[in-house]
Amino acid sequence: MARLLVRFMARLAATAIAITLLLGPASVRAEMLTLRYGQAYSAARSIFSLPVTIAKNEGFFAREGLDVQLLQPIPGGADNQITALHNDSVDVTHVATPFLIRAALGGSDAVAIAAEFNNPIYSAVAKPEITEIADLKGKIVGMADEYGTISLSIRRLFALHGLQRGEFGVRVIEGTSARWACLRRGDCDAVVLGQPQDLTAVAQGYRLIGTSTEAVPALLYTVSAVRRSWAQAHKETLVRYVRALAAAFAFIRNVANRDKVVHTVIQSTNASDEIARATLALFFEPERGVVPKQGEIDRRGLDQVIAMMGEAGTLKPPLPSADRFIDVQYLQAAGVQK
Numbered sequence: 001m002a003r004l005l006v007r008f009m010a011r012l013a014a015t016a017i018a019i020t021l022l023l024g025p026a027s028v029r030a031e032m033l034t035l036r037y038g039q040a041y042s043a044a045r046s047i048f049s050l051p052v053t054i055a056k057n058e059g060f061f062a063r064e065g066l067d068v069q070l071l072q073p074i075p076g077g078a079d080n081q082i083t084a085l086h087n088d089s090v091d092v093t094h095v096a097t098p099f100l101i102r103a104a105l106g107g108s109d110a111v112a113i114a115a116e117f118n119n120p121i122y123s124a125v126a127k128p129e130i131t132e133i134a135d136l137k138g139k140i141v142g143m144a145d146e147y148g149t150i151s152l153s154i155r156r157l158f159a160l161h162g163l164q165r166g167e168f169g170v171r172v173i174e175g176t177s178a179r180w181a182c183l184r185r186g187d188c189d190a191v192v193l194g195q196p197q198d199l200t201a202v203a204q205g206y207r208l209i210g211t212s213t214e215a216v217p218a219l220l221y222t223v224s225a226v227r228r229s230w231a232q233a234h235k236e237t238l239v240r241y242v243r244a245l246a247a248a249f250a251f252i253r254n255v256a257n258r259d260k261v262v263h264t265v266i267q268s269t270n271a272s273d274e275i276a277r278a279t280l281a282l283f284f285e286p287e288r289g290v291v292p293k294q295g296e297i298d299r300r301g302l303d304q305v306i307a308m309m310g311e312a313g314t315l316k317p318p319l320p321s322a323d324r325f326i327d328v329q330y331l332q333a334a335g336v337q338k
Contacts, residue, residue, distance in 0.1 A: 035241060036090045038072070038084045039094040041072045046194060047269060051116050051291075051295070055068070057264060091226065093225050096221060096222050104325050111231070111326060111327045112225050113327055113328075114241075114330070115296060116222040116223055118218070118292055119219055119289050122153060122154060123192070123208055125190060127206065130189060136189065137168060138168065140170075140190075141170055143171070143172055143192055144179075147314055153215055156311075160214070179192060179193060180200075196279045224241070235330065239330050241330075242336055246336050253291065262276045262277055265280070297331065
């Protein structure tokens with residue numbers, strides 16, 4: 001009888017081990033942790049939502065024991081995303097780095113914990129009769145927020161081509177989709193567009209007259225940001241979050257997953273299959289460093305943003321160090337960054 005009992009217990013233990021190996025480490029964690037992720041309405045419907053959307057749709061968050069809620073808590077632009085952290089509407093937010101920097105220098109304890117997009121390719125797209133940047137003198141250009149890297153990059157591009165501040169009118173419009181609508185209506189003579197709208201515009205006969213990467217070859221564009229005070233009490237949650245984000249970037253970069261990634265781009269941006277594929281080809285064929293490899297934070301890219309803000313007069317010397325605005329301990333704990 002004792003021998004039978006020993007055999008039964010051994011089989012039970014072996015079964016438990018097999019189930020553990022089958023289900024994976026995340027599934028046996030004690031509890032699912034809730035994480036509220038905030039993003040602006042315009043960002044949620046752009047290519048820049050891709051990493052988080054993939055992480056959720058492909059189950060990478062769930063595998064890490066996270067119930068991630070994707071929220072658009074406050075209408076408006078990037079400044080409001082930092083506000084959402086402070087009024088406890090969200091735990092983590094998608095934000096462009098200039099707005100994080102400005103908030104932190106204004107007293108916020110918000111800090112970047114992972115990169116979402118590195119070097120965006122923004123296009124200056126104009127009416128067909130406008131053939132070059134110099135033709136925009138006296139015209140109306142639909143731009144993003146004056147403090148953001150989009151506008152800073154495009155103004156630098158214009159200056160390279162002899163078009164200076166004050167020589168053209170500006171209409172500040174939040175979101176690529178809204179700027180694209182302004183061009184289609186004829187209310188803007190040119191606009192700044194990201195993907196896939198810039199590719200769609202060119203396919204419809206509008207003219208590409210320049211790209212931001214001509215003027216700014218590398219920067220850190222958007223990040224996942226948290227409040228330091230919240231993060232200190234939720235380290236395990238954030239380690240799981242950045243681990244899932246790293247899995248999403250690996251998935252996006254794997255050409256075997258291209259059809260699934262294309263489908264996600266179509267769902268998020270309402271692009272055609274052809275334009276969605278052209279967008280990913282623009283990023284990866286050849287590799288242009290637009291998408292992080294694992295969510296790692298490039299300090300040099302953030303230094304470039306700080307330098308651009310100094311150039312534009314939105315930061316006064318002495319310029320702050322990039323380290324003031326980042327906390328890589330969660331990436332390090334997840335094995336993503338040294």
